[in-house]
Amino acid sequence: MIELKNVTKEYGRTVALNDFSITIGQPGIYCLLGRNGAGKTTLLKTIAGHIAATSGAVMVNGKAVDMLAMPDDVFFVETGAAQFNIRLTDLFSAAAKINPAFDMDFAREMARRFDLDMKKRFKQLSFGMKAMASTLIALSSGREILILDEPVLGFDPVMRKVFYELLQESCAVKSRTVIVSTHIIDEIEKVAEQLMIIDKGQLKLYCDINEVDEKAYSVIGSAEYVKAATEGLNVIGETSAGGFLSQYIYDKRIDAGEGYDLSSLNLQDFFIAIVGGEKEALQ
Amino acid sequence: MKESVIGMAKVNWKNSKTAWLITAVIFLSAGVAYYIMAIFIDYFLGDVIALGNFLYAAPLFLAIFVPAQNFSKLMHLGGNRKNFFRSALITYVPVAAGASLVSILTHMILDALLTSAGMIGSSLDLLNGFGFMEHGSVVAFFQMTVFLLFVSCAAHTLTLIQGHWYGWVCDGLIIAVICVFTPIEPLRGALVWFWNMAIFHEYAIVQIVFCLVLALAIYAASLVPIKSKRI
Numbered sequence: 115m116i117e118l119k120n121v122t123k124e125y126g127r128t129v130a131l132n133d134f135s136i137t138i139g140q141p142g143i144y145c146l147l148g149r150n151g152a153g154k155t156t157l158l159k160t161i162a163g164h165i166a167a168t169s170g171a172v173m174v175n176g177k178a179v180d181m182l183a184m185p186d187d188v189f190f191v192e193t194g195a196a197q198f199n200i201r202l203t204d205l206f207s208a209a210a211k212i213n214p215a216f217d218m219d220f221a222r223e224m225a226r227r228f229d230l231d232m233k234k235r236f237k238q239l240s241f242g243m244k245a246m247a248s249t250l251i252a253l254s255s256g257r258e259i260l261i262l263d264e265p266v267l268g269f270d271p272v273m274r275k276v277f278y279e280l281l282q283e284s285c286a287v288k289s290r291t292v293i294v295s296t297h298i299i300d301e302i303e304k305v306a307e308q309l310m311i312i313d314k315g316q317l318k319l320y321c322d323i324n325e326v327d328e329k330a331y332s333v334i335g336s337a338e339y340v341k342a343a344t345e346g347l348n349v350i351g352e353t354s355a356g357g358f359l360s361q362y363i364y365d366k367r368i369d370a371g372e373g374y375d376l377s378s379l380n381l382q383d384f385f386i387a388i389v390g391g392e393k394e395a396l397q
Numbered sequence: 398m399k400e401s402v403i404g405m406a407k408v409n410w411k412n413s414k415t416a417w418l419i420t421a422v423i424f425l426s427a428g429v430a431y432y433i434m435a436i437f438i439d440y441f442l443g444d445v446i447a448l449g450n451f452l453y454a455a456p457l458f459l460a461i462f463v464p465a466q467n468f469s470k471l472m473h474l475g476g477n478r479k480n481f482f483r484s485a486l487i488t489y490v491p492v493a494a495g496a497s498l499v500s501i502l503t504h505m506i507l508d509a510l511l512t513s514a515g516m517i518g519s520s521l522d523l524l525n526g527f528g529f530m531e532h533g534s535v536v537a538f539f540q541m542t543v544f545l546l547f548v549s550c551a552a553h554t555l556t557l558i559q560g561h562w563y564g565w566v567c568d569g570l571i572i573a574v575i576c577v578f579t580p581i582e583p584l585r586g587a588l589v590w591f592w593n594m595a596i597f598h599e600y601a602i603v604q605i606v607f608c609l610v611l612a613l614a615i616y617a618a619s620l621v622p623i624k625s626k627r628i
Binding site: 183197204205212213 | 469479
């Protein structure tokens with residue numbers, strides 16, 4: 115279980131996390147979304163003990179996290195992580211020495227599926243392959259909590275597809291919590307179970323990803339009908355053109371009526387409405 | 398936890414190529430090459446620096462490159478700072494002991510053989526210079542090991558504190574001690590006392606305990622920079 119209570123992280127005058135609280139209990143794949151500079155990496159590094167919170171408490175499985183007492187249950191993979199420039203087979207062996215529960219068979223099998231040349235040295239790999247090697251080490255580490263910061267950056271579409279399949283397989287093999295931060299929303303929504311949206315250092319939304327399908331939709335029609343239909347609902351954004359208005363709703367479903375239509379809101383549109391919209395009325 | 402710490406030490410030994418390479422270059426170019434010339438060319442017949450002394454570079458450079466080069470990479474392989482702190486000491490101890498052991502063996506076997514055969518004049522050896530061999534080879538082994546460990550711990554902590562304000566203060570203090578203490582008679586006495594305790598003390602046990610305590614104290618201080626070191 116991961117618990118953050120009133121965590122604030124400041125870099126000089128910049129507040130990266132602002133009184134941030136969250137509890138991540140159930141194992142599963144968690145999708146972390148946020149705009150650039152929203153505080154995603156800071157949040158992930160704080161959980162992993164890579165950086166220290168300015169104030170507040172971070173707990174992993176009941177143990178307080180700080181930079182010295184980095185949690186043993188967490189494996190954090192960051193973009194562009196430096197590794198020893200040795201053959202991948204040796205790199206995996208090194209990882210196995212540091213992580214006693216390392217699953218070498220799983221690592222080799224995944225490397226084979228990704229066409230990773232185990233004889234190549236780390237620096238001989240492309241950017242995407244380097245990220246893949248680091249991610250494979252994390253997935254094979256046997257840790258209960260995996261934190262992947264932009265893992266698919268540099269992956270081609272085929273690699274991304276295989277990666278998400280492996281992520282699900284890895285979670286099936288061992289019950290674990292995987293937090294994935296990404297900007298490629300339409301792909302992660304297929305595998306993620308929980309959704310976290312962070313904006314300006316604050317948690318904007320934390321819910322089951324199915325809730326978005328159920329509760330997020332847009333109401334489109336002439337402005338006066340739309341406004342009347344959505345009165346009392348949680349409007350998270352809107353756009354208008356001429357006399358027409360589109361309002362993005364995150365609330366209970368209504369039925370289509372005279373003068374307006376309903377349409378589903380996919381996760382990307384929903385995310386944009388929340389963090390990029392003018393309205394910030396999410397409840 | 399224990400497995401992970403020892404695993405990290407093993408990874409350090411295997412992936413400290415820069416330290417091993419520098420030691421090998423020094424050992425081969427300054428040590429072995431000079432021995433070969435001394436043996437085969439009469440012109441060089443005279444005193445040579447004992448071959449084993451060049452191996453002392455290994456614990457020194459290892460203690461510089463482990464925190465400087467390996468730290469972040471170990472973290473990216475799933476290590477953590479606390480285990481790094483524990484494993485680095487485990488990394489240095491066998492290397493200090495190994496360098497000390499090989500040095501004593503070359504002193505007792507190779508140097509003695511070449512000297513008695515007249516192939517080299519005599520070997521200049523820190524084991525003699527420090528007076529360790531006066532206590533017998535076994536005691537000398539422990540004396541040299543703890544001294545090298547002290548050097549390793551000092552290098553480790555000094556490497557880690559660079560970039561911090563207290564690192565600059567410490568560098569300044571070391572320079573000040575060398576520059577100020579040496580020319581001033583009473584302060585020079587303090588330096589003499591220090592080196593007497595760390596190296597030249599007539600009782601080997603005093604030197605061993607002093608080096609060990611000092612090494613561990615300096616090493617413990619490295620916890621502060623490790624705690625805040627960027628990954």
